[in-house]
Amino acid sequence: MSNYFNTLTLREKLEQLGQCRFMEASEFEDGVNALKGKKIVIVGCGAQGLNQGLNMRDSGLDISYTLRKTAIEQKRESFVNATSNGFTVGTYEELLPTADLVINLTPDKQHTNVVNAVMPLLKKGATLSYSHGFNIVEEGMQIREDLTVIMVAPKCPGSEVREEYKRGFGVPTLIAVHPNNDPEDKGWAQAKAYAVATGGHRAGVLASSFVAEVKSDLMGEQTILCGLLQTGAILSFDKMVEEGIDAGYAAKLIQYGWETVTEALKHGGITNMMDRLSNPAKIEAFRLSEELKDIMRPLFQKHMDDIMTGHFSKTMMEDWANDDVNLLKWRAATGETAFEKQHITTDEISEQEYFDHGTLLVAFVRAGVELAFEAMTESGIIDASAYYESLHETPLIANTIARKKLFEMNRVISDTAEYGCYLFDHACKPLLADFMKTVSTNVIGKPFSSENGVDNQELIKVNQIIRNHPVEKVGATLRASMTAMKVIKTS
Ligand SMILES: NC(=O)C1=CN([C@@H]2O[C@H](COP(=O)(O)OP(=O)(O)OC[C@H]3O[C@@H](n4cnc5c(N)ncnc54)[C@H](OP(=O)(O)O)[C@@H]3O)[C@@H](O)[C@H]2O)C=CC1
Numbered sequence: 504m505s506n507y508f509n510t511l512t513l514r515e516k517l518e519q520l521g522q523c524r525f526m527e528a529s530e531f532e533d534g535v536n537a538l539k540g541k542k543i544v545i546v547g548c549g550a551q552g553l554n555q556g557l558n559m560r561d562s563g564l565d566i567s568y569t570l571r572k573t574a575i576e577q578k579r580e581s582f583v584n585a586t587s588n589g590f591t592v593g594t595y596e597e598l599l600p601t602a603d604l605v606i607n608l609t610p611d612k613q614h615t616n617v618v619n620a621v622m623p624l625l626k627k628g629a630t631l632s633y634s635h636g637f638n639i640v641e642e643g644m645q646i647r648e649d650l651t652v653i654m655v656a657p658k659c660p661g662s663e664v665r666e667e668y669k670r671g672f673g674v675p676t677l678i679a680v681h682p683n684n685d686p687e688d689k690g691w692a693q694a695k696a697y698a699v700a701t702g703g704h705r706a707g708v709l710a711s712s713f714v715a716e717v718k719s720d721l722m723g724e725q726t727i728l729c730g731l732l733q734t735g736a737i738l739s740f741d742k743m744v745e746e747g748i749d750a751g752y753a754a755k756l757i758q759y760g761w762e763t764v765t766e767a768l769k770h771g772g773i774t775n776m777m778d779r780l781s782n783p784a785k786i787e788a789f790r791l792s793e794e795l796k797d798i799m800r801p802l803f804q805k806h807m808d809d810i811m812t813g814h815f816s817k818t819m820m821e822d823w824a825n826d827d828v829n830l831l832k833w834r835a836a837t838g839e840t841a842f843e844k845q846h847i848t849t850d851e852i853s854e855q856e857y858f859d860h861g862t863l864l865v866a867f868v869r870a871g872v873e874l875a876f877e878a879m880t881e882s883g884i885i886d887a888s889a890y891y892e893s894l895h896e897t898p899l900i901a902n903t904i905a906r907k908k909l910f911e912m913n914r915v916i917s918d919t920a921e922y923g924c925y926l927f928d929h930a931c932k933p934l935l936a937d938f939m940k941t942v943s944t945n946v947i948g949k950p951f952s953s954e955n956g957v958d959n960q961e962l963i964k965v966n967q968i969i970r971n972h973p974v975e976k977v978g979a980t981l982r983a984s985m986t987a988m989k990v991i992k993t994s
């Protein structure tokens with residue numbers, strides 16, 4: 504097996520990277536019919552497996568789970584997840600030979616093993632589905648010619664896939680059909696029905712490709728979505744404590760701060776998030792974020808380049824083969840950070856205070872979202888896809904930090920995301936060391952006050968730059984299609 508993307512000609516690479524079409528509501532009028540009455544078996548019952556399965560069953564589909572024998576015998580968490588929710592659970596041999604659609608929702612690291620074990624058991628003409636195309640694109644997995652291969656990738660952690668569905672909505676989703684595996688021309692109909700069953704069609708579906716999904720998903724998760732939230736959390740907390748802010752207050756400001764400021768981002772983009780600051784603080788957040796963009800641009804570009812060339816996946820797979828030495832070292836180090844270990848104050852922090860005392864958090868978010876979006880679109884990824892992988896998903900990841908800090912984020916996200924997050928974080932922290940020496944509690948921990956007031960011309964210029972960034976343009980259009988978006992209350 505070799506990297507599939509690297510076997511493509513330049514023309515084919517660009518063609519697949521640029522595949523991105525926002526689908527019309529009318530294209531989902533057939534609902535879940537293409538999968539109605541079909542036997543759907545999900546392999547794995549973890550973050551995505553359980554939550555997608557619950558939504559699909561509630562949408563009227565026939566869902567059961569297959570787990571490896573040891574998980575069943577030892578009644579592991581995945582077994583308990585499935586059985587306590589009333590699903591049938593069986594071994595591969597029991598469930599796979601009669602399955603019409605098999606959904607592989609095991610960790611990416613396991614995909615080669617899992618697919619090699621599953622494939623011989625599938626009946627002729629069955630469909631195999633993924634929620635992330637790493638195995639196909641980066642590992643070059645070859646699938647039996649008679650099988651249809653699709654992807655339905657929610658742009659969101661599994662927990663939110665379920666929460667949004669229960670709110671009567673869904674999460675934006677990328678769907679794709681493997682160009683080498685659609686022998687019966689049924690892939691798109693099944694992928695659309697699957698997206699309806701998870702609720703994705705209510706939030707927006709992009710008809711994409713395995714290649715575009717993988718390259719954009721890896722970039723988003725490593726940089727703005729997880730990597731930078733982790734770096735920003737650790738550095739901001741340390742700065743506040745160093746400057747005498749109560750540690751319990753500092754921890755709470757960060758833990759819920761990301762969620763609160765990005766809730767404004769979710770509803771009205773960077774413009775609305777920045778508008779929640781006072782005018783002097785907005786100008787300062789803009790200045791800080793411009794500085795952050797200049798410092799971090801080469802790192803964001805390096806991550807994008809390494810993802811495109813396959814260097815990133817190669818080194819991560821080397822770590823997989825090396826018993827996850829780097830991953831486990833980085834995971835342990837994250838658990839030992841002062842932020843992670845600090846109990847939070849029980850004192851109330853009002854919603855506005857998170858903005859007023861969190862100018863630096865806003866600056867981190869603007870810098871990270873814009874840099875990730877720019878690096879992706881400069882590399883041939885279409886703006887709508889780049890928007891989902893940067894601005895759109897940041898609040899959903901911030902929600903996981905609000906639940907139980909960085910531990911929870913890194914638990915809920917996939918194995919590739921966790922690895923990429925640590926990789927970015929370990930490169931970014933030293934890069935920001937000098938910058939952090941220049942900031943003080945007037946931008947993190949306390950309100951920003953400007954002795955000079957506001958220069959009208961400067962404010963007009965700043966507002967124009969913020970509002971005219973391409974992420975704001977595409978975001979306004981995509982958010983308009985997400986009219987049922989629900990407000991999340993912070994505690
Ligand atoms: N996490 C997320 O929110 C997102 C994930 N994705 C994608 O969804 C897919 C699933 O990811 P995620 O939900 O995070 O995965 P999880 O780590 O949560 O999956 C765990 C499940 O996989 C099973 N499993 C683990 N190893 C094996 C193995 N060798 N053989 C068989 N089953 C195994 C586990 O069962 P056991 O009890 O046997 O260990 C468990 O049921 C990935 O492709 C990921 O990229 C896409 C979008 C977001």
Ligand SMILES: CC[C@](O)(C(C)=O)C(=O)O
Binds near residue numbers: 660720728896917918
């Ligand atoms: C942000 C990480 C993600 O890509 C996701 C939830 O979309 C993942 O792989 O977990």
Ligand SMILES: [Mg+2]
Binds near residue numbers: 657724
């Ligand atoms: Mg993702």
Ligand SMILES: [Mg+2]
Binds near residue numbers: 721724917
């Ligand atoms: Mg991912």
